[in-house]
Amino acid sequence: MVTIDFTILGMLNWKPMTGYDMKRMMQDSPVMYWSGNNNQIYKALVQLLDMGYVTNELQYQESAPNKKVYSITDSGRAALEAWILETEPESPEFKKAFLIQISWAGLMEKEKIDQLLARYEEQVREQIAMRQEEKRRQKYFPNRSEQEHYVWDQIYDNLCQSYEAELQWTVRFREGLKALK
Amino acid sequence: MVTIDFTILGMLNWKPMTGYDMKRMMQDSPVMYWSGNNNQIYKALVQLLDMGYVTNELQYQESAPNKKVYSITDSGRAALEAWILETEPESPEFKKAFLIQISWAGLMEKEKIDQLLARYEEQVREQIAMRQEEKRRQKYFPNRSEQEHYVWDQIYDNLCQSYEAELQWTVRFREGLKALK
DNA sequence: CATGCCATGTAAGGCGTTACATGATTTC
C-alpha cells in the first residue's frame, strides 16, 4: 500500500469512477500528476479489489467501450481514513534541474547567465498561468462542504504560490546579478 | 547524455574528484540529491570515459582503498558548456505527497485537519533549518570568482525560499481554517 | 568491540514514462 493506492481510495471516496476517469483526474491534477498512468492505476485497482477495499460494476455501453465503475467499500474507507490521520506528513520535494544547469554557469559571461535566467523566468510564468487556469476551471473540485471547498482552494493555491516564489527568486537573482561589479 | 552526465562534468570542471567524492557531493546537495547513488555514478563515469569527456588516474594508497581520480577533458568542457547554454530550462517540479493526504481530509473534523497541518509545518521548519545550516557550512561552494560565489549563494537561497514559501502557506491555511464557520 | 569512513563496484526491485493494441464514435 503506497501513495497511489490511497490516491485512488480518495478519489473513489469522492465519487465512483472508472480507471480511465482516475487517470484523467490524476494527469490533469498538479498534485497527483505523478502516478497518473495506466500501468500503475490498473495494477493498483486489481490489488485493491483483492484486498476488498474497492468493488466494481461492469457497465455495458453501445456507443463506447464497456467500462468498470469502481466504488469504495467500508473497509476501504477505514483504510483511507487511517492513512490520512496516521501517516507522518512528508516534507515536499523539489526537483529543479535548472539549478544544476545554472550552478555551473557561474564562470560564464554575465549576459549568458542573465539569458538563462530570462528563459527560466519565462517557463515559470507559463506554469503560473496554467495553474491559475486550472484553478479557475474548477474541473476537479470536491465541494461536499464549505470546509472541503476551502481545503481544495488552498491546495490549488499551493502550487500557484510555489511557482510564484520561484518567480520572485529569479527576479531578485537577475537584479542582484545586474548590480554585480 | 542526461542530467547526471552533466552534473558529473560540472563537478569535474570545478575540480578533479573520485566517484566517491561525487556521490558525497550529490547526496549532500539539496540541488542534485537525486542521482546521488553509486549505481548511476559509476555507470555514467564508464560512459563518459568511453566518450572521452573525462580521464582518470589511479592513485595507490596504503591506509585506504586505491582510488580513481577523474578529470574533465577539453571535449568534456565543450560538451558541458554547450549543454548549459543550449538546453531549454525546465520548470521546477514539485512532489508533495502531503497535498494528496490533506486533500481527502476535507470532510474530517476541523481539529484533525489542523493537527495534520501542524505536523506538516513542523517538517517544513526542520527542512528550513537544515538548508540554512548547509548554506552556513559552505562545504560545497565553488568560489572561483565573485560572480560564481554570487550564483551559488542564490542557489542555496533558492531551496530555503521554497521551503519558506511552503511554511507561509501552512500558516495562512491554518489561520483561514480557524476563521471558518 | 561495534560502528563509521574511505572507495569501488554489483544486484534486485520499485516507481514512473512512453508507447502500443483494440475498436467504435465524434470532431475538425
Added chain:
DNA sequence: GAAATCATGTAACGCCTTACATGGCATG
C-alpha cells in the same frame, strides 16, 4: 479522411533507491 475521445489493458525501458560485497583504518 485524419485525429481525438472513450476505455481497458500490456510491454519495454529508464530512473532511482536500497542493499550487499570487500577490507583496512579510525573513532567511540
